[in-house]
Amino acid sequence: MFPVLTTLIAAALMIAPIAEAAGGALQPTTGWQTPPEEVMEVLHAPQLPRVWTAPTGEYLLLADPVTYPPLAELAAPMHVLAGMRVDPLVNNIHGRHGATSPRLVKVEGGAETPLPLPKDAEVHRVSWTADGQRFALTVRHADHMGLWVGSIEGDLSKSESPPAEAGGFYCTVSTGSRLNLFTDREIVAIG
Numbered sequence: 001m002f003p004v005l006t007t008l009i010a011a012a013l014m015i016a017p018i019a020e021a022a023g024g025a026l027q028p029t030t031g032w033q034t035p036p037e038e039v040m041e042v043l044h045a046p047q048l049p050r051v052w053t054a055p056t057g058e059y060l061l062l063a064d065p066v067t068y069p070p071l072a073e074l075a076a077p078m079h080v081l082a083g084m085r086v087d088p089l090v091n092n093i094h095g096r097h098g099a100t101s102p103r104l105v106k107v108e109g110g111a112e113t114p115l116p117l118p119k120d121a122e123v124h125r126v127s128w129t130a131d132g133q134r135f136a137l138t139v140r141h142a143d144h145m146g147l148w149v150g151s152i153e154g155d156l157s158k159s160e161s162p163p164a165e166a167g168g169f170y171c172t173v174s175t176g177s178r179l180n181l182f183t184d185r186e187i188v189a190i191g
Contacts, residue, residue: 043068050099050123056132058107059152061115063099063123092145098122102137104154113154121146 034040049062078094079086085094102115102123117123117139124145125138136159137148150156 052126052128052135054128054132054135054152055130058132060105060107061102061126061135062105063102065099066097066122069095069097089143090140090145092124092140096124098124098140104152106152115150115154115156117148117156 035043047065047067049064052061054060074095076094077088079088086092087094100117100122102117104113104115105111106113117137118141120142122140123137124140127136127138129135132152134149134151137150137156139146139148147159148156149159
């Protein structure tokens with residue numbers, strides 16, 4: 001109890017000189033405040049993309065990170081299970097965001113190929129096959145998690161695996177030129 005009291009007294013002593021400098025009293029806030037334009041420019045400056053490198057080093061998969069999710073989404077209902085916050089709508093970690101606008105970049109020459117994901121989709125995880133020719137994307141949609149499979153040619157298709165009853169918590173693991181999907185119940189070969 002005494003550490004809390006000590007902290008409160010220290011905070012009050014630090015605020016007193018600030019209040020004096022501001023004209024003797026702190027100004028009450030009235031509603032939502034926006035920072036100065038210069039601060040907003042820094043906060044909304046373009047971020048470096050997330051990068052997933054093919055095992056061969058010939059290709060990169062880049063995507064733009066989601067930096068400021070909507071407040072309504074952060075305030076949405078969640079379940080607390082074993083210390084984790086789970087979003088019941090998509091059956092994934094609450095508040096975790098991926099990246100948008102995925103694209104393949106050939107390292108030699110820098111040729112860029114956009115990948116055709118739906119607009120609201122966010123890439124959460126990328127797994128490459130060992131030969132670097134194919135990849136699997138774990139993608140968050142507005143109402144579910146999904147799996148997409150693509151190749152370095154720019155092909156991308158939604159996989160019907162895992163089935164809805166797999167639970168949604170899964171990861172992809174690559175072996176050789178095949179992609180295997182590990183669910184909480186089974187291992188499924190997806191290509």
